[in-house]
Amino acid sequence: MASSSSIEWRIVERDEERKLSRSNKPLGSGSFKKVYLGFDEVKGIEIAWGKIPFTRQIKKSKRCAEAELSMSLEHENIIKCYDHWLDKPNKVVNMITEYCSSGDLRHYILEHNLVANTVMIKNWCRQILSALHYIHTRDQPVCHLDVKCANIFVDGKTGTIKLGDFGIAKAYNQELVIADIKKFGATVAEMADRRLLLCGEVRLGGMVFGGGGPEFFSHPMAYNLSVLAGVKNKEIARFSNKCLPPAPRTTALELLEDSFLAVDVTETSAASTSTAAGNLSLRKSVRDQVAELLQPPAEVLKDFDSRNKKFRLQGKMSEDVLISITLRSITDGNDSVRMMYFEFLLGVDTIPDIMADIAVEFDLSAEVIAVVSENLEQLITEFQPHDSNTPSISKEQQTQDGRSEDNRRRGIRKLKLLSFLCCTKPRSI
Template identity: 30%
Template sequence: MDEADIVDKDPTGRYIRYGDVLGRGAFKTVYKAFDQVQGIEVAWNLTSIEDVLQMPGQLERLYSEVHLLKALKHDNIIKLFYSWVDDHNKTINMITELFTSGSLRVYRMKHRKVDPKAINNWARQILKGLHYLHSHTPPVIHRDLKCDNIFVNGNTGEVKIGDLGLAAVLQQPIARSVIGTPEFMAPELYEEEYNELVDIYSFGMCMLEMVTCEYPYSECRNPAQIYKKVTSGIKPQSLAKVDDPQVKQFIEKCLLPAPCRPTALELLKEQLLAVDGAKDSGLTASSNTTFNPTKPPQSEPRPMDVDHKENTSVSICSSGKSSHEYTWLQTIEIQRVAENTQFRLSGERRDDVTASMALHIADLSGEARKVDFDFYLKTDTARAVTGEMVEELDLSSQEVIVISELIDELIMKLKANEEAGDSMKSDISVEYYYPVVSSNEAEESLLASFLDSCSMVSNERSEDLKTELNVIESQYNQSFQHLVRLREEAIDKAKRKWATLPNAHKLL
């Protein structure tokens, strides 16, 4: 291609984008691009910030994917070469490996006659990638593993796991939040108490699809039917089409209840996946690695986090909510001017232990520095976190002091915002505020609405509707109980805080 075919260049001038579209998603368009330094073709993933902001949670998902990909280094995890935010065009850009053969699902549908050895080879690579994710401390759970999110290089047979936008770092032994693709979701995901073994269940469904070329639970008409079968322990009909008893047994092991389900490493040791005369040297990587995706080693550049551009009209720093737990807490922003430099720090709670923050520094010349980071409330200190920014942002000693004070102030405001939860009702959207009622009253009200809804449909479809309503009821009750618990904890914290102040007995 000549110079006229070049559509865009990255800020460093290393990567050039052509007009050839390799694929489109709901928010992302993937273009063919070229790395002039390495002399290789790459994929340029371009996402419009304005489009993403139309759907709640999508910006968080995309940003999470960027952070994870920058921190993960493994032969079976898709590589991220470079990323940045284009404030002028309001886009988020990622340069990743190019997979011209597409997803494993598309590749398998295109090539239906495949020897079992090839499928086993794909399975080994997927499990190696999962073992790498699960071996981190804390583990990384993909949560949406499926053949659509696994990519293949048709020339080499190389397989890599991608689309880590739903992935979660497992800070607690049991993760919470219902998320994923119904056909591939483990039963415990619906109960919102699960660990990294949900990925093994999803892998079993991927294996089933690779063997049969059939999407799991294709016999179901809607997600409600899938939910009913999964939670009842009913396997997909396509499992009966697996002729090889050893393969069928292997898949069934992946679909066992969580306490009995094998790990990725245990599956790699299965006879089905054994490689004659070959030692697997890729299974010991990072078994004791302490993983923090938002704080990569200081020696690595972080162009997605730190932006030295002059145009600062667009910032994606305010996104940070995780799951559905803190949707009622608002972003807080504080500002300060010192030595002709403006400091702006915004942040919001992500969960019980994490606050997501965005720092913007601008001087009189118009040059700006920006960084996104997570603050772990139980372990981090303002000075320690600021110290990690010194080299990347070229901070002076005075700037370190100012930023540390801003972080401390923001943490205090975020905690006060949480502790004053009862007084925040006027700021809470009506769709997120529920009056306090007894569990019996809630059940009677929901049951009445179920009966009214079911009476509006035919008997043939009423069972599906009841099942779907049961899912909604379960999710509502869990969210409601969580909010009640947060309210009680916030009131208790507020009382304890004010009790330590002078003349507290007059206030209480």
């Protein structure tokens, strides 16, 4: 096994039902709120816990418009809001939302050197426009008004991007739709221009809505020249310019139908667009559907108790032979939480090897070790291929095959294998 490392993570706050916990790790902050990493102890998933200070409007209405709007939105390319509540003593609104571990699109592009990557930009544009089409055409339509790379978040495992931060959203009207499309056009330019990604967001805000900057920015031609100055790809520049003044008024759906976003036969993009926005995915054949049913599940959860401890095992198939597993333990009567992340390589790792590390880190008795081991074995078994024609592999073969590929696979695992997370409730809670 690769060597392990440990990280301290403190729980600093819980909800009244003690189902959600907030850590002291910040995820980001804006003009109106701060966001921290949290954990949903019922679903077993990480969450984003936002804290919005009371405004005069919130004090008067005793409600948070952003949180209520976000909770009403149901779209795969919009950050989901799970819950919110007012904390009157501390004068903040707590807002629990979906967590995207790869961060915002601005940092994602810079980190992975994706500036002006045409295939990726097309993929992102389809998803953003799908989200805009949804909010502009729902029963109670709204406009976002702050579309930019810093407000778009990335699920790096699937390539899905999600529009978030509806803090200044307003009820739909035609002028605000135009503002959303302008901001989208400027965002496309951001994706293709490192200068705008690094320092252009604040200036772009003033340029889009007029004011907040030099007077000449309000002139359509000056605006276009400034936004598109660093965009070298003519195809991207044309598409971005279509959204900017004085271009004719257009809608998100019309932009989705632009030739720039047509899916090339060689493109393997996983762009997700709603049916109303023109879903571009192909139907699967019956054979494909049957083959999919025979595949192991994407995720398996197991909850069980032993002695005075509650356990949760959560497994996800990261690759064809690699299962990412989280083991979470909570001791009854003590708000002490311990989490352990590890990866199980099918055909190489064995449950006794994994259990040896778990037993040491969790200081478990032989009885509890047996219970955890049994549940771990059941979880891993569920990820085995369901195809009865797949030949079984003996333990001897697994050992031989494992040794032959051990060096190659362990090289991959060194970067991401074991990490332990210890959480202890501070006295102030």
